[in-house]
Amino acid sequence: xxxxxxxxxxxxxxxxxxxxxxxxxxxxxxxxxxxxxxxxxxxxxxxxxxxxxxxxxxxxxxxxxxxxxxxxxxxxxxxxxxxxxxxxxxxxxxxxxxxxxxxxxxxxxxxxxxxxxxxxxxxxxxxxxxxxxxxxxxxxxxxxxxxxxxxxxxxxxxxxxxxxxxxxxxxxxxxxxxxxxxxxxxxxxxxxxxxxxxxxxxxxxxxxxxxxxxxxxxxxxxxxxxxxxxxxxxxxxxxxxxxxxxxxxxxxxxxxxxxxxxxxxxxxxxxxxxxxxxxxxxxxxxxxxxxxxxxxxxxxxxxxxxxxxxxxxxxxxxxxxxxxxxxxxxxxxxxxxxxxxxxxxxxxxxxxxxxxxxxxxxxxxxxxxxxxxxxxxxxxxxxxxxxxxxxxxxxxxxxx
Amino acid sequence: xxxxxxxxxxxxxxxxxxxxxxxxxxxxxxxxxxxxxxxxxxxxxxxxxxxxxxxxxxxxxxxxxxxxxxxxxxxxxxxxxxxxxxxxxxxxxxxxxxxxxxxxxxxxxxxxxxxxxxxxxxxxxxxxxxxxxxxxxxxxxxxxxxxxxxxxxxxxxxxxxxxxxxxxxxxxxxxxxxxxxxxxxxxxxxxxxxxxxxxxxxxxxxxxxxxxxxxxxxxxxxxxxxxxxxxxxxxxxxxxxxxxxxxxxxxxxxxxxxxxxxxxxxxxxxxxxxxxxxxxxxxxxxxxxxxx
Numbered sequence: 001x002x003x004x005x006x007x008x009x010x011x012x013x014x015x016x017x018x019x020x021x022x023x024x025x026x027x028x029x030x031x032x033x034x035x036x037x038x039x040x041x042x043x044x045x046x047x048x049x050x051x052x053x054x055x056x057x058x059x060x061x062x063x064x065x066x067x068x069x070x071x072x073x074x075x076x077x078x079x080x081x082x083x084x085x086x087x088x089x090x091x092x093x094x095x096x097x098x099x100x101x102x103x104x105x106x107x108x109x110x111x112x113x114x115x116x117x118x119x120x121x122x123x124x125x126x127x128x129x130x131x132x133x134x135x136x137x138x139x140x141x142x143x144x145x146x147x148x149x150x151x152x153x154x155x156x157x158x159x160x161x162x163x164x165x166x167x168x169x170x171x172x173x174x175x176x177x178x179x180x181x182x183x184x185x186x187x188x189x190x191x192x193x194x195x196x197x198x199x200x201x202x203x204x205x206x207x208x209x210x211x212x213x214x215x216x217x218x219x220x221x222x223x224x225x226x227x228x229x230x231x232x233x234x235x236x237x238x239x240x241x242x243x244x245x246x247x248x249x250x251x252x253x254x255x256x257x258x259x260x261x262x263x264x265x266x267x268x269x270x271x272x273x274x275x276x277x278x279x280x281x282x283x284x285x286x287x288x289x290x291x292x293x294x295x296x297x298x299x300x301x302x303x304x305x306x307x308x309x310x311x312x313x314x315x316x317x318x319x320x321x322x323x324x325x326x327x328x329x330x331x332x333x334x335x336x337x338x339x340x341x342x343x344x345x346x347x348x349x350x351x352x353x354x355x356x357x358x359x360x361x362x363x364x365x366x367x368x369x370x371x372x373x374x375x376x377x378x379x380x381x382x383x384x385x386x387x388x389x390x391x392x393x394x395x396x397x398x399x400x
Numbered sequence: 401x402x403x404x405x406x407x408x409x410x411x412x413x414x415x416x417x418x419x420x421x422x423x424x425x426x427x428x429x430x431x432x433x434x435x436x437x438x439x440x441x442x443x444x445x446x447x448x449x450x451x452x453x454x455x456x457x458x459x460x461x462x463x464x465x466x467x468x469x470x471x472x473x474x475x476x477x478x479x480x481x482x483x484x485x486x487x488x489x490x491x492x493x494x495x496x497x498x499x500x501x502x503x504x505x506x507x508x509x510x511x512x513x514x515x516x517x518x519x520x521x522x523x524x525x526x527x528x529x530x531x532x533x534x535x536x537x538x539x540x541x542x543x544x545x546x547x548x549x550x551x552x553x554x555x556x557x558x559x560x561x562x563x564x565x566x567x568x569x570x571x572x573x574x575x576x577x578x579x580x581x582x583x584x585x586x587x588x589x590x591x592x593x594x595x596x597x598x599x600x601x602x603x604x605x606x607x608x609x610x611x612x613x614x615x616x617x618x619x620x621x622x623x624x625x626x627x628x629x630x631x632x633x634x635x636x637x638x639x640x641x642x643x644x645x646x647x648x649x650x651x652x653x654x655x656x657x658x659x660x661x662x663x664x665x666x667x668x669x670x671x672x673x674x675x676x677x678x679x680x681x682x683x684x685x686x687x688x689x690x691x692x
Contacts (some may be wrong), residue, residue, distance in 0.1 A: 053617065056515040184409050213401075214661050219612070219621045222410035223656035243519040245614050252540035254611070255406075256530045276521045276613065312517050 001256045033341070036384045040080070042331070042338065045104035046087045047097045047124065048115045054092035057242075057316055058116030061139050062087045064320030065114050067309040068302070068328070078331045081338065091117070094123035105131040113321050116316065118142055118188065120239075125153050133341065134340055137323040137371070139316065141265075143189060154347055154364060155369040156290060156323060158393055160239050162192030163288045163375060165200030166393025170377060171263060171286065172204035172234065178234025178260065180244040182211035183224070183248070185240040197237055209233050216241050221251035228252075234260045238268065253277055258284050266290055268386060269315055269378045278383030288375040288393065291318040291358050293385035298357035318358065325356045327372070347371075360390055402535030407657045408650060413542035415649020416549040419642035421619075421626035422633065423556075424600040426641040430573035431593040434484065434491060435635075437499040439601050440619035440626075441506035442479070446472035446602035446608045448514045451522060452523075460524050471603045476598025480591045483545070488587070511616040519613035525606060536620055545607055553642060558636075569593065625652070628672045632687020643684060647671075 048062040049055045062085075069083040077083065086109065090097035097120035104112055105127060111127055115121070116139040122149075128135045129150050137156040138145070145155045158166075166178070180201045184190050190213060196207045208233060212224065225248065228236065236259045238245055245268040252258050262285045268274070269289035274281055292298040294313045302321035303313045311317050334342040350371075353359040360374040372393075379388040404546045421439060428436045450468035458541060459467065483498050509550045526544030530537045562565035571579040572589050580586050605619070610616045625648055633644025657662035 051512075053511070056511070056518045056616070212660065215665070217617065217621050218661060219625060220410065220414040220653060222414070223653040224404050224661070225405055226403055226410065227657050243615060246521070247518060247611070250611055250613075253528075254541060255537045256532070257537075272519065274519070295675050314517065323445065333482060 012206040037065065040082060041084050042078075042081045042110045043084045043086060043107070044109075044327075045100070045109040045112045046085055046114045047090045047100035047104075047112065047120060048087060048123045049092040049117060050087070050089035052093070054117055058092070058139070058298045060311055060314065060317035061116040061320035062300070063307055063309065063311045064317035065324040067305050067311060068321050068324035070309075071305050072328055078328055079336045079338070081331070083328070083331075090117075090120055092117050092119065094119050100124070100129065101127045104128070105133065109133060110338070111136055111327075111343065114138060114320060115326055116140070121145055121387075125150060129153060130341060134343055136327060139319055143192075146368075148366060149369055152344060154280060154369045154371065156326065156362070157266065157319075158290075158372055158375065159193070160267070161189075161196040162393050163307035164193070164197045164237055164239060164263065165356075166375070166391050166395070167263050167265075167286065167288050167377070168197060168200045168206065168235075168237070169395060170203045171261060171392040172201075172206055172388075175261065177205040177207075177208050179207045180235045180237060181209045181228060181233040181259075182237040183240060184213050184238075185216055185244060186213050190239075193239060199240075201237075206235070211237075213242065214244065215353055218244070218247070221247045222255065224248070225251040225255050225257065227257070229255055229257045231319055232259075235263055236261075237263045239265055239297070240267065242268050242273045247274040249273065249277050249281060253280055261286055263287070266315070266375070269293060270377075274380055274385050275383075283380065284383065285380050285384075286388070287378050288371055289315065289378045289385075290360075290375060291315070291322045292376055292387055293378050294318060295384050296387060298387075301356065302358055309344065319340060322359050323357070325358065326362060329353075329355050368395060403657065404654075405534075407535045407653050409536060409538050409542060411650030411653035412646055413539075413545050413649070415629070415646035416642065416655065417604060417645070418622065418625045418629040419645025419650050420549055420552065420600060420604045420607075421635075422599040422630040422645050423638060424604070425626060425630045426595045426633070426635055426638055427590050428593055428597045429630075429635050430638070431569050432484075433497060433589045434495045434575070434596075437496070437623070438479065438502035438506060439597060440646045441510070442472060442475060442598050443601035443605035443608070444616060445475065445506050445510050445605075446598070447522065447605035447614055448510055448616075450602075451520060451609075451614055451659035452514065452608060454523065461525060462514075465606055468606065469599055472598040472602030472605075473595045474598075476594040476596070476601075477591050479598075480594035484592070484594070485587065488590075494561035507616060515616040516635060519618070521613040522606075522609035524610035525633070526610075531581060541611060548603065548607065549642065552600070556638070565589075565592075586669050589630075596617075622688060625649075625668065628668055630682075631672055632675050632682055634682025636686055637682065640682055640684030644682065646653035647683075 046062045060181045066085045069085050073082045076220050088100040090100055101124035111134040113136045118140045121138050121140050122143055122144055127133050129152055134152045136154050141160045194211050194229040264287035266289050269287035306313050306317050330346050334346045347364045351363050354361050362371040364371055374390050374392050376387050377389045377391050378385045426438050446468050449471050450464045453464035483502055512584045527540040568584050572586050629644035629648045630641055633640030652664045652668050657666045
């Protein structure tokens with residue numbers, strides 16, 4: 001009797017183990033194929049300064065992306081999936097960004113997208129790479145993100161040094177060579193950016209007259225302008241914070257002096273620095289921008305969504321909207337069962353992919369994870385930023 | 401020579417702004433014995449308040465400024481009442497640390513509620529344009545700052561010299577215990593001193609914002625230079641605050657032009673340390689005499 005009972009019990013145990021293994025393998029395989037995605041929702045993460053000193057500029061990047069995702073969800077989502085964007089505050093602090101990244105890893109999000117600032121990405125991309133989580137398009141100009149190539153990390157914003165070099169070649173071809181003086185904010189790799197710009201200017205036949213590195217937040221830009229006025233270069237390259245660019249423009253106007261052109265990176269193309277002097281800057285400023293400027297008809301779709309969400313339309317929010325469009329487009333192309341690997345393959349297959357009128361065509365490859373090789377050239381007309389053309393920043397050629 | 405004189409003019413203009421802020425610090429220090437680290441934040445908050453009134457098209461600039469000035473005066477009095485007056489016998493270090501806390505608090509409030517989208521273009525109360533004298537361009541804004549500083553100094557000098565209240569302030573600044581014994585209501589005067597300091601901070605904020613762009617941190621560097629000006633001029637000398645400001649402004653701007661911005665920062669803080677070591681009472685201050 002006891003032997004029969006024992007054999008029956010063993011049979012039950014064996015069947016239970018078999019069922020458990022079978023169940024495990026089914027759920028495990030689903031989990032592996034679509035990490036971060038259940039049948040209805042794709043969960044992505046964003047670590048961004050929502051509070052603290054950088055929040056005033058950066059918060060709109062994630063707000064705008066979330067607003068675009070909400071609009072897409074309202075229209076039925078992407079291939080039946082809704083996108084849930086979990087935004088965590090990093091207060092522009094690397095340790096907090098790292099903690100957020102670890103949270104995203106533990107929650108097994110599908111991807112981490114956006115964010116704004118240069119100090120956070122170095123802290124988090126390694127954690128995300130180890131977990132195989134795509135890290136996409138932070139608003140950061142950082143060589144480390146793309147050189148050497150990381151399998152899951154993709155950038156959209158070109159390095160400031162490359163931006164300026166492309167613009168210098170563009171201006172030399174279009175408006176003639178001349179003398180150039182550079183003003184730079186003290187940031188990591190600034191010396192490298194200066195060397196690149198100097199080489200670009202000289203190879204375009206321009207005369208590099210020197211440069212100055214400034215500390216952000218100077219009380220008075222008049223002495224800097226007085227020195228520039230004395231030297232009187234044809235072009236001034238500014239690679240500074242937007243606020244400092246605005247202060248420089250104010251000091252130039254106060255001294256009654258402007259160079260032929262002030263050339264700027266995407267840091268000044270958003271409009272705040274330009275709004276400072278309005279029409280006084282007409283024809284005097286050229287900057288490169290990853291998106292069309294606010295007020296451009298090509299930005300209308302984003303502007304409508306942003307205004308509906310009470311989000312100011314500026315360079316930062318348009319960038320946030322743009323990266324959301326890129327992500328949605330990539331997800332759409334990846335198919336009905338999206339996986340991280342599939343997403344990466346989709347991105348790497350793009351050559352001059354047209355996403356929306358807000359952005360120039362985007363290209364990635366296995367050996368190049370920098371998406372924008374073309375940027376909009378933005379000037380000032382009637383006191384507002386306006387697109388004057390598109391430049392290939394690798395060679396300064398007019399791109400359209 | 402144009403470069404030199406142009407730099408000197410700009411140094412005097414920005415130096416007077418340092419001097420005005422230093423004056424607010426020295427005035428409060430003389431009358432209450434407290435160095436107010438929150439004066440920069442008070443200045444920023446006043447400028448933001450004016451900006452909100454203009455942006456909402458509630459008032460034109462001049463009236464918005466008047467209301468902002470009154471608001472800043474009230475803010476000064478409120479800050480005294482809430483943060484300084486309670487346990488005001490707790491000692492100088494305690495009170496100074498309270499002003500640092502106030503600086504952080506006011507900065508956090510401004511940043512939290514008003515900073516989104518900053519920096520902002522702030523309209524100028526003074527005319528925009530440039531006067532050309534020889535080969536020197538003198539912005540009207542700089543002339544305006546000189547005029548405001550001159551008027552304010554004359555008004556305050558007359559106030560201290562020819563009014564009963566002004567004399568009471570001076571008495572309190574020299575001998576607060578004796579003044580109290582003689583019936584001077586020192587706490588009421590301290591409140592008035594904070595209120596007046598708030599008003600001066602508002603004027604400085606509205607003068608600085610058009611050239612620096614309005615942002616929650618626009619006064620941070622100004623405050624450092626203002627404290628340097630106050631130390632160099634003498635923490636016990638109201639005139640010294642202006643003189644110290646001009647010295648700091650001119651030295652800083654000349655060094656930036658001829659040696660670069662980083663060198664200028666080193667020079668200014670060497671000046672600060674040098675003053676503290678060699679003449680701690682400042683150029684125009686009086687050494688403190690303690691009777692044993």
